[in-house]
Amino acid sequence: MAHRLTQYAHGGGCACKIPPGELEEVVRGLTGDGAPVPTSPPGELLVGLHDGDDAAAVRLDGEQAVVATTDFFTPVVDDAYDWGRIAATNALSDVYAMGGTPLVALNLLCWPRETLPFELAAEVLRGGAEVCARAGCHLAGGHSVDDPEPKYGLAVTGLASASTLLRNDTGRPGMPLSLTKPLGIGVLNTRHKATGESFGEAVEVMTTLNDTAARAAVAAGHRCATDVTGFGLLGHLFKLARASGVSAVLDAAAVPVLDAARAAVRDGYVSGGTRRNLDWVRPHTELTGIDGDTALLLADAQTSGGLLVAGEIPGAAVVGELVPRGEHAVVVR
Known part of the structure; x- marks a missing residue:
């Protein structure tokens, strides 16, 4: 009997994340004066909860920092092996988005x-193991639970240089914005879940590691970046601009999009997560220069998307620039 894994989950991939506005409300108390803080914790916390970065970073000694993250989600495709590969690639991306190198990962099943x-x-675990091997990251056990809904991902620990961390609060006016993968993954995954149609191009994008892009960004001296996942390009760009105290001007025509994605939007294959992303950023974003379908694509909830880098890197599309803070955090032209 063939099993369509996407039919066993209420959502799919990073589109099943808790909406960004609700999530920020939940974690707000953890960063306030009333939050419990351990006494004399080891190391120096370089990146934590305050700006919603991709991973946590703690200085071990001198220049060395440990980077820690976790990411897991419900099936985004029906093929178990591909789902494992996608989920592992997505989890490792948080370390790359901080300019780090994954060292060891644990399965979450x-x-x-x-x-x-x-x-x-x-098959899911085999897919995850294949990606970790390709990334040169040890996969050493993990944890599993009996759950009515299938979910898979990794907890990942990596290493980085404390002085070359990529983070979302270091953007400055005049920096160009580069995007390393096309958008449209979310709407194609939604179409796949609804119809069973397969989109090999989307799977190829979702299983491409962000390691090369991260190394290029660090080597070029860039220090501001994030990855583009469940909150969409507009959501992650808004968080970067807000954390850096700048505004971002986005050239919608320059943003790369997967071939079948515009048709998927036109035909209504838009997840609730994508619509919630757009609702969240709308008060902070100037969208009058684009049509509704383009706005949905820019807010599309990506799974294992690319890096958004404040700076130019080889092979990435330049999609905008950072400017002094204006009326809106993000302006789309």
């Missing part, structure tokens, strides 16, 4: 053991 055969779980 939630599985409906009475509904789906364990042979499929083995």
Whole structure:
């Protein structure tokens, strides 16, 4: 019996994230004066909760920092092996987005053991292991639970130079904005879930590591970046501009988009997560220069998307620039 994994989940991939506005409200208390703080924690916390960066970073000694993150989600495609590859690539991306190198990862597996055969779980884990091997990252065990809904991802620890971390609060006016992967993954995954149509181009993008882009950004001396995942390009750009105290001007025509994505938007294959992303950024974004479908694509909830770098890097599309803070955090032209 063939199992369509996407039919066993209420959402798919990074589109099943808690909406960004709700999430910020939940974690706000953790960064205030009333938050519990351990006494004399080891190391210096370089990046934590305050600006919603991609991972946490702690200085170990001198120039060395440890980077820690976790990411997991429900099936984004029906093929178990591909889902494992996509989820692992996505989790490793948080380390790359900070300019780090993944060192060790642990599996996180939630599985409906009475509904789906364990042979499929083995394929998911095989996909994750293949990606970790390709990234040169140890995969050393993990944790599993019996869950009504399948979920998979990784907890990842990496290393980085404390002085060359990529973070979202270091953008300055005059910096160009580069995007390393095309948009449209979310709407194609939504179409796949609804119809069973397969989009090999989307799977190829989602399983491409961000390692080369991260190394290029660090080597070029850039220090501001984030990855583009569940909050969409507009959401992650808004967070970067807000954290850096600048505004971002985005050239919609310069943003690369997967071939079939515009048709998917036109045909209504837009997730609730993407619509919530657009609702969240709308009060902070000037959108009058674009049509509604383009706005949805720019807010499309990506799974294992590319890096958004404040600076130019080889092979990336320059899609805008940072400017002094104006009325809106993001202006789309």
